[in-house]
Amino acid sequence: MPVKQCRTFPRVLGAVLLVAAAGISSVGATAPAAAPAPAAAPRPLGQIVPAPASVAPRGAPYAITAATRIRVDEDSRESRAIGDYLAGVLRPSTGHPLPVVDEDKGRGGILLRLSPRDRALGEEGYRLTSGPGGITLTAQRPAGLFRGVQTLRQQLPAAVEADTVRPGPWTVAGGTITDTPRFAYRGAMLDVSRHFFTVDEVKRYIDQLALYKINKLHLHLSDDQGWRIAIDSWPRLATYGGSTEVGGGPGGHYTKDDYKEIVRYAASRYQEVVPEIDMPGHTNAALASYAELNCDGVAPPLYTGTAVGFSSLCVPKPVTYDFVDDVIRELAALTPGKYLHIGGDEAHSTTHEDYVAFMDRVQPVVAKYGKTVIGWHQLTGARPAEGALAQYWGLDRSSGAEKEQVAAAARAGTKVILSPADRAYLDMKYTKDTKLGLSWAGYVEVQRSYDWNPATLLPGLPESGIAGVEAPLWTETVSESAHIDHMAFPRLPGIAELGWSPAASHDWAAYRERLAQQGPRFEALGIGFYRSPQVPWR
Known part of the structure; x- marks a missing residue:
């Protein structure tokens, strides 16, 4: 049913x-x-995804009723906005008015409280206390309140996600959850270059990510098949370079206002947008748009295939660095977040010497405009800038030398984002029968995607050198939101758990039971997920 x-x-x-x-x-x-x-028993406290750090069940539950109010700090605009968000989730399914009021307006209900003195909760931690008299969510920072709201949401029956009234009851088990993330960086990447996705489609993915406490949205904005962001100083990048996609479709690009709206919406879900301009390789869309960026001064045709490694900016030409400076300057001005991703992978048409020289010139440009560099892990074969992050996408079968290069860079201060392709790439097929996706990294079923430990993935990489984890979704075969749903779910929640939950909670047998309970929630949210036979779906 x-x-x-x-x-x-x-x-x-x-x-x-x-x-x-x-x-x-x-x-x-x-x-x-x-x-x-x-009455249906409430969901046991802490039976959610990601698993909380500490759960102490105790006492009777709290029931959300027509009399429930959402109380917020009257002096905090962020607290009120989070209260409005929570009310927006709960009202359609419960049918209750759930007014958002100042904290001092009554007692009980659902209280969202910012407590700067609770420093142990950090930037994103929270404490949820539930009992017959009400629910209190406490956090040091607004992001923590928002993460706590996602926990509260998952503690309620899956039907709470419905957009029409359901009978309930809407109860939250009694006790206390105290929760902080394992890693500060917990990302998901969406490739909008191989296939273009509209602002609304990106917003839909942002909402899905929010439920699982993802805090970084990495947008892959340029590649051989399409350039997706308007750059005023080089307008043909978007109008011509963005005019196609894999298979020859119409492509598209974001205006600056479009991009600002994505950034704004992500910020309302406490996600930071990390824009990526891949270079010096994966640049055919740019090379086709401007002949002068090519060493021979001849623009290649637009490209709609899926092969990689054939394109490169012309490293010796001065105009290359005018181009890079302009693009980074304009993109940095649109991006309030800390990071700017410069790609750097699969630059097979660039010599090692040219690659190192290019990175030596480009990384300071990122710093000049107030951003911190992220690059794919090939950056560690050059000279990573101070504070740069390297994103590892290698495989278990990758050479020991490559792994040691990344681990050595981490020991020298370059922190690593872990995105192993045979574990975390959401575009890999689940099995040989999966209609979408690729299989160059192997088949990645749900257990394989979840059952690895970031702290032991790379020999010699200390946990202190890990910035976090990210689940990339490349889109050679993914062209609509329904495809995103099928490839990201149910693997994305597992990567989110690896980034958030303490290592001690990592257990496939327990996780698969909690994941099974997410199935009705996926359905209520309209997420067309893959029903893996490894999970005992309800």
């Missing part, structure tokens, strides 16, 4: 009517009144 229908009420009502009818026909008298159906 679809999750958007009540799973127990129609059955109980039908049984009562049958019993009553049988009593009337057999004895000619009114049947005894049926006992009321017992």
Whole structure:
């Protein structure tokens, strides 16, 4: 039965009517009144994804009713905005008014409280306390309140995600959850270059990421097949370089206002946008747009295939660095976040000497405009700038020398984002029968995607050298939101858990049970997920 229908009420009502009818026909008298159906037990505290750091069940639950208010700090605009967000999630399914009021307006209900003195909670931690008198969410910072709201949301029945009224009850188990993330960087990448996705489609993905406490949205904005962001000083990048995609579709690009709206919306979900301009390779869309960026001064045709490694900016030409400076300057001005990703992978058409020289010139440009460099892990074969992050996408079968190069860079101060392709790439096929996706890194079923430890992935890489994890979704075969759903879910929540939850909580057998409970929530949210046979879906 679809999750958007009540799973127990129609059955109980039908049984009562049958019993009553049988009593009337057999004895000619009114049947005894049926006992009321017992209220559904609340979800056990902490049975969510990602698993919380500390769970202490205790006492009776709290029930959200028509009398419930959401109380917020009157002096905090962020607290009120988070309260409005929570009310927006709960009102359609509960049918309750759930007014958002100042903290001092009454008692009980759901209290969102910012407590700067709770320093142990850090930037994103929170404490949720639930009991018959109400629920209190406490955080040091607004991001922590928002993460706590996602926990509260998952503690409620999956039908809370419905967009029409459901019967409830809406109860949250009693006790306390105290929760902080394992890693500060927990990302998801969406490749909008191989196939273009609209602002609304990106927003939909942002909302999905928010439920699992992802805090970075990495947008792959340029590649051989398409340039997706307007640059005023080089307008043909978007108008011509963005005019196609894999397979020859119409492509598209974001205006500066479009990009600002994505950044704004992500910030409202406490996600930081990390824009990527891949270089010196993966640049055919730019080379096709401006002939002078090519060493021979001849623009190649636009490209709609999927092969990699054939394109490169002309490293010796001065105009290359005018181009890079202009692009980074304009993109940095649009991006309030800390990071700017400069790619650097699969530059097979660039000599090692040219690659090192290029990175030596480009990394200071990023710093000049107030951003911190991120590059794919090939950056560690050059000279990473101070504070730069390297994003590792290698495989278990990658050479020991490559792994040691990355680990050595980390020991020297370059922190690493872990995105192993045979674990974390959401575009890999689940099995040989998966219709979408690629398989060059192997088949990546749900258990394989989840069952690895970031701290032991690379020999010699200390956990202190790990910035976090990220789940990239490349889009050679992914061209619509339904495809994103199928490839990201249910693997994305597992990568999110690796980034958030303490290492001690890592256990496939327990996780698969908690993941199974997410199935009805996916359905209620309209997420067309892959029903892996490895998971005992409800």
